[in-house]
Amino acid sequence: MNIKQYLDSTYLKTAEQAGITEEENILVAQEFIQEAIEEHFKLIMIRPNRVSLAKKMIAQANSILEIGTVIDFPEGKSPIEEKLKEAVQAILDGADDLDFVCNYEAFKNGDTDLVKEEILRGTQLGLVNNKVVKWIIEVAALSEKEIIQLSSLIKNVIVSNFEQELFQKVFVKSSTGFYTTDNNLPNGATVSTIKMMLENASPLPVKAAGGVRTYEEAVAMIQLGVKRIGTSGAKKIANGQNSTNEY
DSSP: OOOGGGEEEEEOOOHHHHTSOHHHHHHHHHHHHHHHHHHTOSEEEEOGGGHHHHHHHHHHTTOOOEEEEEESTTTOOSOHHHHHHHHHHHHHHTOSEEEEEOOHHHHHTTOHHHHHHHHHHHHHHHHHTTOEEEEEOOGGGSOHHHHHHHHHHHHHHHHHHSOGGGGGGEEEEOOOSOOOOGGGOOOSOOHHHHHHHHHHHTTSOEEEESSOOSHHHHHHHHHHTOSEEEETTHHHHHTTOOOOSOO
């Protein structure tokens, strides 16, 4: 199986998180972008402040690599207007995919109206600009019941407000890869969480992010039904090696 078109090669660390200078972090981002171009991955997933850089490098290489970025990352707690403002700038800079972090804390606290509104407005903004939209639900922060409920909520908002031909452009995504868990529990996609998402988000596609570190795990996720996989070890996974990266 050629899994490269399923892989969103991902580099989302800040300089502080990586323990390096800002200049060094830019170089790391450039390396990830160049690698994604050379390896013919589906997409490079980077921070919003790197989108313009990726756009320039992709144009210079005459590549068809797509650009994804994260919105309100990694906590998803910002007001809706701030999320939309960040997304508008990402669109202007050249992003193809907008991966919003859903306000899962608001959802857990019972404010489903707020979550429904941000899902609706964020998706409208993306689709009217012909972008792919993904909603990160942060499975490690949720109970099994909440994973099912939030996946269903997103599905219901999309199915109720958009045409069927647009459903495949709106994903439910498992994780940021940056959530801190207790007792070293998984903070990303697992088989059990992905199964719950697939069952309850359908007909929307699902992206597995965080925790996929081997070719075999990636193939297993694809066989379950995921359409995209986010990983910072895309090259190793595609070449059948094990990734030691955190997400």
